[in-house]
Amino acid sequence: MSAQPYFDAVTLAQAMAIFNAYSVVVWLVLGELFRISPQACRAMALGHALRLVTVLVGPLLLAAPVLGSLVFAWLSIGSTLALVIAWQRILQVRKGRRLPWAVAGLAAVVVLVSGIVGRGDVARLAAGLCLVILTADACVQLRRTLWRRLPLGVSLGLALPFVGWAVYGLVRSAAFYVPAWGEHFMQQGQPTALTIALSWLLHAGVSLSVLILLLWRLVSRVQTLVRLDGLTGALSRRAFESALLTALAWLRRGRPFALVMIDIDFFKRINDQHGHAVGDAALKHCVRLWRSSLRESDQLARIGGEEFCVVLPGADLTLAASIAERMRSRLAQTPLRWKGLSIPITASFGVALPATGDETGDATLARVDAELYRAKAAGRNCVCVAGEPAQAAEAGGSGPALPEGAA
Numbered sequence: 001m002s003a004q005p006y007f008d009a010v011t012l013a014q015a016m017a018i019f020n021a022y023s024v025v026v027w028l029v030l031g032e033l034f035r036i037s038p039q040a041c042r043a044m045a046l047g048h049a050l051r052l053v054t055v056l057v058g059p060l061l062l063a064a065p066v067l068g069s070l071v072f073a074w075l076s077i078g079s080t081l082a083l084v085i086a087w088q089r090i091l092q093v094r095k096g097r098r099l100p101w102a103v104a105g106l107a108a109v110v111v112l113v114s115g116i117v118g119r120g121d122v123a124r125l126a127a128g129l130c131l132v133i134l135t136a137d138a139c140v141q142l143r144r145t146l147w148r149r150l151p152l153g154v155s156l157g158l159a160l161p162f163v164g165w166a167v168y169g170l171v172r173s174a175a176f177y178v179p180a181w182g183e184h185f186m187q188q189g190q191p192t193a194l195t196i197a198l199s200w201l202l203h204a205g206v207s208l209s210v211l212i213l214l215l216w217r218l219v220s221r222v223q224t225l226v227r228l229d230g231l232t233g234a235l236s237r238r239a240f241e242s243a244l245l246t247a248l249a250w251l252r253r254g255r256p257f258a259l260v261m262i263d264i265d266f267f268k269r270i271n272d273q274h275g276h277a278v279g280d281a282a283l284k285h286c287v288r289l290w291r292s293s294l295r296e297s298d299q300l301a302r303i304g305g306e307e308f309c310v311v312l313p314g315a316d317l318t319l320a321a322s323i324a325e326r327m328r329s330r331l332a333q334t335p336l337r338w339k340g341l342s343i344p345i346t347a348s349f350g351v352a353l354p355a356t357g358d359e360t361g362d363a364t365l366a367r368v369d370a371e372l373y374r375a376k377a378a379g380r381n382c383v384c385v386a387g388e389p390a391q392a393a394e395a396g397g398s399g400p401a402l403p404e405g406a407a
């Protein structure tokens, strides 16, 4: 008794059509309703729609084998191109974006010429080779853009369906010229159950890779929004609180740190005199300048309107005081240039070490805040260090540089 296959080609083709129709809806909802990478989602929907058409028109093409091969090849090229374009958009590929278009365009022309000379097999071969090149290019793009940012297993998992698809494309192309292979893929001009199952599986796998990448991008974007202050790009208050707790945890294991709190002087007057846009530019100007005075591991955060904090891992009080002084003098010597105006900006700095036994960060913040308060009281544009007397700034010997119009 010969074993019956679980699924015949017709049932599989129907299931694949339903899957593709459903995928079109899902990708359109993601792109148009939820506005998640709309262009990539549209391309994915188009790729699935073309696959759906391929399944639906397959039986109709039996009557005209050469025309059938032509249409099939074009649909295959179009759906693969749509998928690879979606992939490129999500990876934010910059280099080599035109390659898939050029390869697909060339393959489409070869298909047309093959149709004219009545060589349906060459048309299908061209589509197969196009699939191989486009999927191989998708793997190269993944390697170029995300390989180091994702765990190796995840990168390999994402690339696997593309590799599988490329291998499938190669084997199918070769099968046109090896009759023993060919009958596994096509019988009486129609794809076999094996062909439909494989192409469905690989196409679904590629689609899933794109979906995972899309979600990963979305999650990273949300994390960045939460972590960074939208205006200045410094850490947000929330991220600062977690950095402070981490630093306190490290302190308990013997790794010291120091804290600097900064408040821009007479910031309200900058806003009042020049407008909010200049106020915003001033905040960005300060962050840009201060960043260049800090190391990669130092964490600069905007914790309020014109209030900032820096966690300095590994720093003692002397080092922290000298860093704060460098930040202060850099700002005092570098006015903001705005539409021909030169707007001087200064800031006051408090420096302290963490309070003993502080687990929540509150006592440490209170300590450094007290130093900042002393700096303000001492005339602004100066650095006050816990345990040391307040010193009025010398800012190049000119005293506190007040913004224009300051009293």
Ligand SMILES: Nc1nc2c(ncn2[C@@H]2O[C@H](COP(=O)(O)OP(=O)(O)OP(=O)(O)O)[C@@H](O)[C@H]2O)c(=O)[nH]1
Residues within 6 Å of the ligand: 231, 263, 264, 265, 266, 267, 268, 269, 271, 275, 276, 277, 278, 279, 280, 283, 304, 305, 306, 376, 380
């Ligand atoms: N442009 C702009 N202004 C902001 C922003 N956040 C807070 N501010 C303004 O910052 C000003 C802070 O003013 P104050 O708290 O009085 O402090 P100050 O004028 O710097 O005075 P001192 O701190 O005593 O030197 C307020 O006018 C806020 O409206 C922002 O994101 N952009």
